[in-house]
Amino acid sequence: MTQTRVKDVVIVGGGTAGWITASMLVKFLGPVINIHLIESEKIGRVGVGEATIPPILRLNRLFNINEDEMMSACGATVKLGIKFDNWGHKGESYLHGFGHNGVHLNNLQFHHYWLRAKELGIDADYWDFSPNWQASKAHKFAHNVRGKNGLSDLIYAYHFDALLFAGFLRKFAEKLGVKRTEGIVTNVNLNAEDGFIKSVSMESGEEIKGDLFVDCTGFRSLLLGEALGVPYVDWSKWLPCNRAVACGSSRVEPLPPYTRAAAHDAGWQWTIPLQHRNGEGHVYCSDFMEADEAEKILRDNVAGDFIGPANHIKFTTGHRKEFWHKNCVGIGLSSGFLEPLESTSIHLIQRFAGKLVDQFPAWPIQDGLRKEFNRQTLHEFGLIRDFLVLHYHRTDREDTEFWKYCKHMEIPETLSDKMELFQSSAKLRWDPEDVFADPSWAQVMIGQGMMPDQYQTRATAMNKTQLEQFFAQMRQMIESTLKDVPSHSDYINRYCQTDIS
Template sequence: MAAAAISRVLGEMPGLAIELVESEAIGTVGVGEATIPQIVLFNKMLGIDEAEFMRETRATYKLGIEFVDWLHPGHRYVHPFGSYGLDMKGIEFHHFWLKGRALGDATPLDAYSLAIVAGVQGRFAHPRPDQPGSPLSKLGYAFQFDAGLYARFLRRLAEANGVRRTEGRIVTAERDAENGHVAAVVLDSGTRIAGDLFIDCSGFRGLLIEGEMQAGFEDWSQWLPCDRAVAVPCANGGDRQPLTRSTARAAGWQWRIPLQHRIGNGYVYASAHLSDDEAAATLLAHLDGAPLGDPRFLRFAAGHRRRAWVGNVVALGLAGGFLEPLESTSIHLVQSAIARLLTYWPTQRFDQREIDRFNAAHVADYLDIRDFLVLHYKATQRRDSAFWDYCRTLAPPPGLAEKLAIFGANGRVFREGEELFTETSWLSVMVGQGAVASGYHPAADLLSDAETLARLAHIRHVVAETAALLPAQDDVLRRIGCDLLEAAA
């Protein structure tokens, strides 16, 4: 991602040479297969044709994330990409929904989202901003793709933009005696590669950012106790909805990501509450098709590097930190850091004030996402395991505690500055996880009770009617030339 983006944006800069060092002998995590809508902008910035991208990466579309059994067993809701209903009287739609609940209308919030209704039915269409009166105008979407195929796709783009790729494994680094910067890396072949700026994409190891620059790590395990994952793809089976599914389990949660040719699966769990063997057995027992390989185990700690940029080393992806992929944010954090690096692209003076700003924004990204992830665990009614007892009773971070208190008082949802998740996202998960608002915005009473209920019914009807007219996702994929593998009979 970094090589493709930097070469695309800065490739014509005089004297700039970009060298990508990779080793086929080193495996990648390769399970970050679900994304959020910002990836659409990243691909557009790279000049990628969406149809070609869908074919090359065996991708499917994504309208949201379905959460199963998170509030309690048997319950489900969807965090959608897009909006709910229609704002009225200058205030957000959900206040009228809350008023409707007070009047006895028990319709779930999900019924007012086109992304949810269409997604559950397996339907998809692109947004239509040219139709402001339609629910399609505010639809958002993302992708689910084969991460390995996406990497190869981007490698071809980068090389076409002049990036030089070198095969090899880095075994050591040389430092400048005067300023402490990394002067060069040395490969296992003995090849020495010098550079002015080094972007560390070495995963959890943090080969340069931690091994050389000792950036430090902020551990958030107290709030996010899951520290293991086991992953395995399986043959297609069940549905191919344009949704990522997260199902709560006894000691964590299981992901399900339907692609064109297979389904990605994994169980994120807390090793303090579950053994590796038990996790693998649970995962294998809940697949939609035959496993396509042996389970792969990952170990991690939730948190971030205290400084993602030190000297002339910038860390991206897992080298910069890790938050479990509950809301599909891993690839976004890479994308966000690349955009920030392009904004603060250094001269050889490496201005420390700019580096400090980069690092502050890096920490803010992780903080915003952390609080949103903790919400899923904290706001639950599950009492069926020691893991869920721990999560339900933990003291939330201050920012999350404030958001929950404000919503509980009057149904208000606040977004801080430029934080990633919108008011819609916070509303979706707070309501989905059982948070209850004791009131609503007073302006909702500007509509009579009867008109409020009538408008709610009309909005539900328009959403349902629009969803029913959309094509099946599989038809959309076939129309752009995708070769779909169907479930075995």
């Protein structure tokens, strides 16, 4: 049987989405397809998106990226988790650390033992048993710190300069044969008979044809949204923040190996430590706060000295009804946006680009593949949405109208079921497609103030003395493991110091 193949792929947009997609396609399909990326320096990139989650490390393996080189080129630092201040309760903090708190015993998650210990009157903070929190507090990081008896290595991701990271990937993709055209796309041309995209017209007058188009044009969604008219599904009733104001600030010492997410009156502020500056931004809801006030709060709370100008960004949390429509796949902001609370957008780009490789079509495009792509991507979007909504909804805060709204809003049933299950039994519902596994859900649920009514019966097999010994042993393991670990700054200076000033 002879098959016709999709041969010419045109990616419009060269932000993180465009260059990750180009790199992924060229890596796996380079010998058999032509990849052409169009971007406009005049339009530029969104310029935020500086915190990541651990699956980003897979890109290093896929693209043979030398971690130290990448970190140095992008002013990157290490991220062990996100420190949430004032979320569940004003004045309280917790870390959503990557990796586990404590260790499983008898195939039962640690939090069940911790709950039993609480009931027996043992005084122990859940985060005493988080290697990532203990390392974060001490501003430490190193690879291969694995201790004895099951303590894992520090699980980490990166903070990096988003503009530099896209540029870094560009070099990789171009080296493998991706063709790049600089310029502005002014028109998207559709076939009259089937409405598929035939070509894009450039400001220069050039016309670029393709079989498959990838829309990476950012919030504008020039192909999927504007040209093909795929509607946007608005999720703001669950995630009401719709504005951000971003700036830089001077680096502070000691260098934190975590992102800070501090809740404010109508949203929250990120602080992302890079080697050469901090990335800072205040995400808020315009129904509850004006832009001037949001900027003032940001300026008053930056970690170092304010570096302007402040960049005001509008967004709506949600997604295009279809991520793949006809012969156009949306990847990145063009396809949807989940606000940045858990740093998931770059991860979703990576996932979508991987799925496109996995379900790369022949010609004519198989509708089954397209539908399956849309099913999988929407499912992943929904899982992350629920995790984000949890942070806003499970709170004691009612001190402002915004927090009152979040506390009392209706939430997706998928989330209310998970919360009910945890509240009644400390059980977590695991979905293999959820990037946030049980340890993440347990940390955020407990961190936001949920205290389950029951724990699993298996935990009662440990009596008070046994639990005290178990806890003492774990504390000692973490302490002795981290004792010789260098500071985050020393680690960076030794292996991947940047020369960006």
